[in-house]
Amino acid sequence: xxxxxxxxxxxxxxxxxxxxxxxxxxxxxxxxxxxxxxxxxxxxxxxxxxxxxxxxxxxxxxxxxxxxxxxxxxxxxxxxxxxxxxxxxxxxxxxxxxxxxxxxxxxxxxxxxxxxxxxxxxxxxxxxxxxxxxxxxxxxxxxxxxxxxxxxxxxxxxxxxxxxxxxxxxxxxxxxxxxxxxxxxxxxxxxxxxxxxxxxxxxxxxxxxxxxxxxxxxxxxxxxxxxxxxxxxxxxxxxxxxxxxxxxxxxxxxxxxxxxxxxxxxxxxxxxxxxxxxxxxxxxxxxxx
Amino acid sequence: xxxxxxxxxxxxxxxxxxxxxxxxxxxxxxxxxxxxxxxxxxxxxxxxxxxxxxxxxxxxxxxxxxxxxxxxxxxxxxxxxxxxxxxxx
Numbered sequence: 001x002x003x004x005x006x007x008x009x010x011x012x013x014x015x016x017x018x019x020x021x022x023x024x025x026x027x028x029x030x031x032x033x034x035x036x037x038x039x040x041x042x043x044x045x046x047x048x049x050x051x052x053x054x055x056x057x058x059x060x061x062x063x064x065x066x067x068x069x070x071x072x073x074x075x076x077x078x079x080x081x082x083x084x085x086x087x088x089x090x091x092x093x094x095x096x097x098x099x100x101x102x103x104x105x106x107x108x109x110x111x112x113x114x115x116x117x118x119x120x121x122x123x124x125x126x127x128x129x130x131x132x133x134x135x136x137x138x139x140x141x142x143x144x145x146x147x148x149x150x151x152x153x154x155x156x157x158x159x160x161x162x163x164x165x166x167x168x169x170x171x172x173x174x175x176x177x178x179x180x181x182x183x184x185x186x187x188x189x190x191x192x193x194x195x196x197x198x199x200x201x202x203x204x205x206x207x208x209x210x211x212x213x214x215x216x217x218x219x220x221x222x223x224x225x226x227x228x229x230x231x232x233x234x235x236x237x238x239x240x241x242x243x244x245x246x247x248x249x250x251x252x253x254x255x256x257x258x259x260x261x262x263x264x265x266x267x268x269x270x271x272x273x274x275x276x277x278x279x280x281x282x283x284x285x286x287x288x289x
Numbered sequence: 290x291x292x293x294x295x296x297x298x299x300x301x302x303x304x305x306x307x308x309x310x311x312x313x314x315x316x317x318x319x320x321x322x323x324x325x326x327x328x329x330x331x332x333x334x335x336x337x338x339x340x341x342x343x344x345x346x347x348x349x350x351x352x353x354x355x356x357x358x359x360x361x362x363x364x365x366x367x368x369x370x371x372x373x374x375x376x377x378x
Contacts, residue, residue: 222309223322230320248302251313255304 012200014099014147014157021093022160023067024085029059043088045241050092056080060089064096079182086161087143091235094145095242099157101235104144104206106156107136108197109286112204113156115144116266117232122209123270125165127282130173130275132194134283138163139197143235146203151256154203158196165190172275205262205289212267215281220265225258226251290340292378294366300373314372321372326351330365334375340366 031053032038034046041055048064057076061069068089070081091101105128106115114136116124125141132138140159147155163175164187170177175190208220208228220228230236230250240250268278302313310323310331323331326347333343344362348355369375 222307222324223311223320225306226304226311227320247313247315247318250318251302251304255302255306255311259304259306 012147012155012157014145014155014200015198017097018090018094018099018145018157018160021062021064021067021097022085022090024070025067027069027071029053029061029069029071045092045096045238047244048096050089050096052084052088052092054080054084058084060084062089062093062096068093077182077184083182083185090160091143091238092242095235095239098147098149098243100146100148100239102144102146103142103232103235105141106139106144106159107131107194107286108139108201109136109204111201113139113144113201114205114207114286115156115203116207116209117228118209124209125163126169126173126275127209127279129163129165129169129175129190129192130279131283131286132192133174134280135194136283136286137194137197138192139201147200148253148257151253152260154257154261155200156203157200158198162189163192163196164188168272172272203261205264207264207266210265210267211270213269214267215269215278216265216267217285218265218267220263225261225263226254228263229254229258290366290377293336293339294334294343295336295376295378296334297374297376312372312374314374316373319372327365330362331369334369340377 030051033044033049033051036044038044038051038053040053043052050062052060057073058080059071068085070085072081094101102117104115104117105124106113107128116127118124128138128141138159139156141161141163143161145157147157164181165173165175166187170188170190174193178189178191181187181189243249245253266282300315302315304311310328312321312323330343330347333346338346344355344359347353347362348358366375366377370377
């Protein structure tokens with residue numbers, strides 16, 4: 001009988017750290033950041049602090065180690081609060097704490113993460129949700145938070161946002177509709193058919209979604225990988241600001257990730273009549289890769 | 290342009306991915322990608338090759354006529370010099 005003792009792996013500290021840092025209390029937020037006035041409609045990050053003043057009656061202020069302060073006008077829509085908190089505010093918290101937020105939805109296969117990136121409306125959430133029907137559970141929707149401390153082994157933190165889909169996407173993906181996101185947003189929270197994974201897992205591949213007449217998977221090589229990472233403008237800027245990175249440091253960071261993370265251009269038709277075909281092809285491709 | 294060609298390492302960041310050289314201008318954050326012959330020329334800009342020596346080396350490697358490749362090489366060197374990545378003695 002072989003008796004073995006294996007070293008226990010401590011849980012990744014990221015999820016707990018970010019959950020702690022994102023704790024909310026209500027109060028008054030500053031009107032300036034780093035000596036700059038911050039009127040409604042402004043957003044800024046300075047050193048270890050972040051301030052967002054919306055045009056809709058919300059203020060969000062975060063300082064490292066102190067959690068989030070939310071100020072809400074009496075006329076503000078309560079449903080918006082979680083959107084701002086889990087959107088720009090959470091991305092800033094992640095960046096200030098050394099994690100890289102990336103605009104992507106992601107699924108899990110074989111203990112590794114396949115992420116789909118693209119501009120808003122590219123179909124990241126819909127495709128990721130639908131892949132659940134092929135046994136690929138969802139890791140995150142819209143924002144993928146990465147631990148890039150070791151570029152050779154980029155880790156993906158589980159999602160902090162609930163899946164949001166349009167009524168059409170809910171029907172296409174076989175997701176279960178929940179409450180409407182907000183009065184002015186024609187989306188519902190939804191439960192994906194493949195369930196949700198809440199583990200830290202390694203990143204296998206980044207896929208960039210594009211529209212086209214036929215399904216095609218094309219590897220992205222060389223410098224384009226750097227350009228693709230650099231093109232995630234908002235989150236890339238946020239992270240660079242939080243780290244006080246100059247061009248050289250930002251380039252070194254992006255190049256290190258680009259050198260290790262495989263990337264693929266995924267072109268597919270957006271015709272709803274071909275959605276099931278596309279989803280099946282993408283699922284098969286992931287399982288082969 | 291008779292002296293050795295030198296890289297101005299303070300002006301750019303450099304990395305290589307899949308055999309492609311990627312340069313970043315530290316002045317304005319612009320990326321440049323060098324593949325194939327461009328990457329080969331870049332590798333020959335090492336502080337020892339003059340413009341003429343570089344063209345000779347390249348012609349030898351590719352079994353080409355120096356006079357025929359010289360205009361393309363000169364145009365590329367002019368781009369590198371304009372970007373501030375290279376100086377010519």
